[in-house]
Amino acid sequence: MTGILADNNVEKHLDILLYVWESGEWRELWDSLNLPLQTFEELGISRDVNDAVLWQECQRRQVVLVTANRNKEGATSLEATIRLHNRADSLPVFTLADADRVLSERAYAMRAAEKLLEYLFTIDKVRGTGRLYLP
DSSP states (O other): OOEEEGGGHHHHHHHHHHHTSGGGGGGHHHHHOOEEEEEEEHTTTTTOOHHHHHHHHHHHEEEEEEESOOOSSSSSSSHHHHHHHTTTTOOOOEEEHOOOOOOOOHHHHHHHHHHHHHHHTHHHHHHHHOEEEEO
């Protein structure tokens, strides 16, 4: 893995998770991962890119994608793309099961942060799973 990308609609959410990781008990673990939060601009990806291209770019660059739920129907939807292209070595997409709660409930945000951190440390065990929901 080379980084983490927050989808368009979860940038503030990922900032909250980062705040949790950089707090006391998680800081050393988070720092040891050495994973930068990356932006669409840094990666040279258009913010209005379709789901299929976004997933493929994240896989090619080995960037973990965090999303609220790119689940539109159609041939280029995230779900269709994962079903068609997912392989045993593909990075999963991490989906916030209830994105609004990350913004409004500290305990929920902490559980989501902890679960994502756990997955990041064991990324090779969850490759090929397609999509994992947080928390």
